[in-house]
Amino acid sequence: MSLSPKRLTALVSSVLAALLVFAGQPAIAAKDTPLSDAFARAAAAQDVPRDLLVALAYAETHLDGHNGEPSASGGYGVMHLVSNPTTKALEKAAGLTGLTAKKLRADTEANILGGAALLRANADELGLDQAARKDPGRWYEAVAKYGNTASPQLARLYADAVYELLGLGIQTKDVRVAPQEVTADRGQYANTRSLSAEAASPDYPDATWTAASSSNYTASSRPSAYAIDRVIIHVTQGSYAGTISWFQNSAAQVSAHYVVKSSNGAITQMVRDKDIAWHAGNWSYNTRSIGIEHEGYVSEASWFTDAMYRSSAALTSYICDKYGIPKDRSHIIGHVEVPGADHTDPGPYWNWTTYMNYVTGGGTPSWTTTVDNATSGQFTASANWGTSTYSTQRYGADYRFADPVSASDAAWYQATIPSAGTYRVEVWYPDDAGYNSAAPYIVATSSGNQTVYVDQRSGGGSWHSLGSFSLNAGTANVVGVSRWTSGTGYVIADAVRISKV
Numbered sequence: 001m002s003l004s005p006k007r008l009t010a011l012v013s014s015v016l017a018a019l020l021v022f023a024g025q026p027a028i029a030a031k032d033t034p035l036s037d038a039f040a041r042a043a044a045a046q047d048v049p050r051d052l053l054v055a056l057a058y059a060e061t062h063l064d065g066h067n068g069e070p071s072a073s074g075g076y077g078v079m080h081l082v083s084n085p086t087t088k089a090l091e092k093a094a095g096l097t098g099l100t101a102k103k104l105r106a107d108t109e110a111n112i113l114g115g116a117a118l119l120r121a122n123a124d125e126l127g128l129d130q131a132a133r134k135d136p137g138r139w140y141e142a143v144a145k146y147g148n149t150a151s152p153q154l155a156r157l158y159a160d161a162v163y164e165l166l167g168l169g170i171q172t173k174d175v176r177v178a179p180q181e182v183t184a185d186r187g188q189y190a191n192t193r194s195l196s197a198e199a200a201s202p203d204y205p206d207a208t209w210t211a212a213s214s215s216n217y218t219a220s221s222r223p224s225a226y227a228i229d230r231v232i233i234h235v236t237q238g239s240y241a242g243t244i245s246w247f248q249n250s251a252a253q254v255s256a257h258y259v260v261k262s263s264n265g266a267i268t269q270m271v272r273d274k275d276i277a278w279h280a281g282n283w284s285y286n287t288r289s290i291g292i293e294h295e296g297y298v299s300e301a302s303w304f305t306d307a308m309y310r311s312s313a314a315l316t317s318y319i320c321d322k323y324g325i326p327k328d329r330s331h332i333i334g335h336v337e338v339p340g341a342d343h344t345d346p347g348p349y350w351n352w353t354t355y356m357n358y359v360t361g362g363g364t365p366s367w368t369t370t371v372d373n374a375t376s377g378q379f380t381a382s383a384n385w386g387t388s389t390y391s392t393q394r395y396g397a398d399y400r401f402a403d404p405v406s407a408s409d410a411a412w413y414q415a416t417i418p419s420a421g422t423y424r425v426e427v428w429y430p431d432d433a434g435y436n437s438a439a440p441y442i443v444a445t446s447s448g449n450q451t452v453y454v455d456q457r458s459g460g461g462s463w464h465s466l467g468s469f470s471l472n473a474g475t476a477n478v479v480g481v482s483r484w485t486s487g488t489g490y491v492i493a494d495a496v497r498i499s500k501v
């Protein structure tokens with residue numbers, strides 16, 4: 001493939017601009033923010049929206065190049081340029097940029113340029129012209145294609161994760177993306193059912209079901225064929241959508257029973273408990289265990305979120321109760337602890353103390369407060385929020401509801417936080433098929449607002465954790481419910497509970 005004249009011009013002028021800056025300001029070392037510069041240069045050279053490029057990289061790797069080592073599915077560098085038996089993205093990037101595969105694998109600046117070139121090639125295939133390329137929302141299908149996923153549902157899961165990051169904003173390793181509202185044009189994926197709307201897991205009520213390729217596990221009839229007496233904890237070395245897609249690929253020759261998502265703890269089951277997933281690298285341990293994969297990389301701590309720990313621990317606790325497995329570290333083990341293991345996961349950043357505490361249900365909060373929509377003086381919402389007593393799952397007398405709109409118009413819960421520190425934030429809502437599929441809860445943390453999306457169509461009538469957050473001391477609006485979501489159905493505001501952890 002050859003570069004179009006326009007892209008050549010862009011490439012040349014960006015190189016020139018960089019040279020001029022360097023010549024004019026020799027005292028300023030570009031080395032201070034090499035990653036940030038690399039994204040800016042690659043975005044300019046390929047005419048790709050810079051923030052979108054960063055969001056895609058963050059969704060893939062949290063901007064960690066893991067020293068040139070490949071991911072589980074053969075992806076390299078911060079842009080996860082894939083080279084495996086069925087996907088040749090790395091080779092395509094080499095053709096587009098004229099850079100060698102070796103350089104694209106190991107050199108971060110080259111890797112980012114390669115990823116930008118692939119994304120741009122996808123946009124060109126879709127016929128995005130120069131004006132359309134300015135709008136990040138128009139790149140949705142190009143992003144979906146970048147994921148090289150096994151199905152349209154996974155392509156949508158992949159692209160949605162990237163656009164969700166644009167909405168939340170990113171700040172890591174000297175690279176910053178401001179939170180922004182982007183209307184994603186889903187194009188051919190507009191009517192693709194989201195993965196969470198697909199079949200429910202047959203073995204665990206809080207998971208969805210996507211089958212692994214039958215080439216990647218052994219059918220069995222456990223626990224009668226083999227007793228199940230271990231849970232084995234893994235880290236994927238890849239993204240959530242990428243891992244699910246890889247286990248669906250018959251070339252993978254690996255699988256796990258469950259995959260857990262970093263940002264919100266969502267769980268997909270891919271192999272039935274009764275069957276033998278190939279995850280431990282040890283046949284005896286495969287036959288006796290349930291394998292749980294966690295989205296992330298062992299070398300990057302930011303993947304290990306409280307939401308993921310809690311969700312995974314609830315799953316492990318359920319499995320232990322179901323099969324009579326003791327909830328201790330002899331029976332809940334890391335892949336690294338499997339005899340003969342050549343893998344190191346879950347690695348040094350996995351917090352076993354926190355995890356086992358959640359599995360066993362230990363840890364009583366020292367302070368807790370509950371704020372309901374009816375709590376006097378502590379709840380504010382505009383007149384656009386209606387009041388309902390429709391669902392019997394409500395907390396207290398009633399709850400508030402509003403249509404989703406492209407404006408925040410948040411309902412806020414005020415609380416008096418006794419001291420600066422880490423607090424668990426939980427929310428209560430009644431669920432209904434007509435309620436919102438992605439209700440944005442805003443938590444005002446000590447480092448700015450963080451948004452957590454909750455599917456209010458299920459899981460209602462009980463406390464649902466948004467995770468643990470660093471909060472400032474004092475009286476303030478701590479938790480909000482925004483109406484600004486691409487999800488459909490009424491956004492519900494009922495009650496929140498904040499507990500010191």
Ligand SMILES: [Zn+2]
Pocket residue numbers: 233234235279335343345
């Ligand atoms: Zn593993």
